[in-house]
Amino acid sequence: MTVELEEVTVQFGRTVALEGLNLTVAAGETVALLGPSGSGKSTALKAIAGFVRPSRGRIRLAGVDVTDVPPARRGIGVVVQQYALFPHLRVADNVAFGLRAARKPRAEVSRRVAEMLEMVGMCMFARRFPRELSGGQQQRVAIARALAIQPQVLLLDEPLAALDAQLRADMLGELQKLRREVPDVAILYVTHDQSEALALADRIAVMRDARLVDIAPSADLYAAPPSAFTASFLGGANLLPVELAGGEVRLAGHPVLRTDVASGNQLLVIRPHAIKLGENGIPGRLVAAQWRGASSRLTCTIDGLPDVPVQVDVPASNRLPGVGAKVSLVLPAEACSLVAAEGR
Numbered sequence: 243m244t245v246e247l248e249e250v251t252v253q254f255g256r257t258v259a260l261e262g263l264n265l266t267v268a269a270g271e272t273v274a275l276l277g278p279s280g281s282g283k284s285t286a287l288k289a290i291a292g293f294v295r296p297s298r299g300r301i302r303l304a305g306v307d308v309t310d311v312p313p314a315r316r317g318i319g320v321v322v323q324q325y326a327l328f329p330h331l332r333v334a335d336n337v338a339f340g341l342r343a344a345r346k347p348r349a350e351v352s353r354r355v356a357e358m359l360e361m362v363g364m365c366m367f368a369r370r371f372p373r374e375l376s377g378g379q380q381q382r383v384a385i386a387r388a389l390a391i392q393p394q395v396l397l398l399d400e401p402l403a404a405l406d407a408q409l410r411a412d413m414l415g416e417l418q419k420l421r422r423e424v425p426d427v428a429i430l431y432v433t434h435d436q437s438e439a440l441a442l443a444d445r446i447a448v449m450r451d452a453r454l455v456d457i458a459p460s461a462d463l464y465a466a467p468p469s470a471f472t473a474s475f476l477g478g479a480n481l482l483p484v485e486l487a488g489g490e491v492r493l494a495g496h497p498v499l500r501t502d503v504a505s506g507n508q509l510l511v512i513r514p515h516a517i518k519l520g521e522n523g524i525p526g527r528l529v530a531a532q533w534r535g536a537s538s539r540l541t542c543t544i545d546g547l548p549d550v551p552v553q554v555d556v557p558a559s560n561r562l563p564g565v566g567a568k569v570s571l572v573l574p575a576e577a578c579s580l581v582a583a584e585g586r
């Protein structure tokens with residue numbers, strides 16, 4: 243079932259939490275809403291679920307306008323950060339809740355509950371209460387409960403945020419599997435974690451200050467971010483001031499890329515791991531080094547641009563120059579792109 247938002251604006255008093263959002267999630271597609279805290283991601287999800295009412299705009303499910311339809315009648319599965327299981331109900335009854343509310347026959351309820359618990363690997367825990375489960379197990383039950391009603395739309399709001407790093411990685415794997423098991427469901431996944439968005443989403447929608455900034459297939463957005471904000475938010479790219487002259491992009495006077503962009507205030511985008519310390523590169527200095535396990539994050543400056551830090555990731559096995567030493571930075575043209583500098 244396709245989800246469509248057309249010019250959806252949500253206001254809380256004088257706060258505009260979401261401004262004119264246009265977004266479509268196709269059946270079978272996973273879209274991640276990615277953005278910093280307070281950018282309006284959860285508000286967008288709540289508007290689709292029907293928990294908040296837009297002050298302007300329309301929401302359609304499979305072409306049908308549901309803007310004025312109450313949440314329970316939209317047939318949407320919702321999973322939020324804090325699980326929100328019913329504490330007084332056992333796991334099986336939590337999962338059965340929506341089916342019983344829809345007055346499904348008893349045999350169908352038990353069959354479906356068993357199927358769902360099987361899918362999330364929680365059959366053994368059917369008789370437990372939520373308080374007797376770990377955070378990850380509770381989250382699986384929440385997902386089973388959301389899917390039990392066979393929703394055509396699944397909304398996930400930071401479902402892994404309350405879990406520790408190991409569990410988060412495990413659950414991310416589970417969610418990838420889940421996507422394959424419900425191939426026709428439209429999934430909207432709210433997160434501020436770019437690695438979750440990249441791992442799960444077909445397309446990523448980047449939000450900032452209540453607005454959609456960019457939306458594109460995940461790989462495209464990462465490889466060629468259309469804006470400076472997306473370049474730095476998704477993958478922490480370097481944004482370096484350049485000069486454009488005669489079809490050439492120059493960094494501190496050194497040619498790095500050819501371009502059709504004629505003029506304007508442009509920034510060069512390059513990811514820290516794409517820059518190499520090599521021969522005949524752009525001369526600069528190492529100003530700091532931070533060991534990060536498998537890699538080291540180096541902060542360098544380029545001669546002539548002393549106030550612009552350049553982040554470089556190198557494998558931790560590489561021998562590092564000493565802090566203060568001269569370095570030569572190689573920026574492969576294929577790893578470089580341009581974005582317009584922002585006015586702020």
Ligand SMILES: Nc1ncnc2c1ncn2[C@@H]1O[C@H](COP(=O)(O)OP(=O)(O)OP(=O)(O)O)[C@@H](O)[C@H]1O
Nearest residue numbers: 254257258259278279280281282283284285286434
């Ligand atoms: N019920 C509410 N009443 C008043 N203001 C609200 C309410 N809900 C959200 N807001 C405001 O709307 C803006 C967007 O909030 P929203 O929860 O959508 O952001 P978010 O991107 O999901 O953030 P986070 O990642 O921190 O959850 C924020 O400025 C927030 O303070």
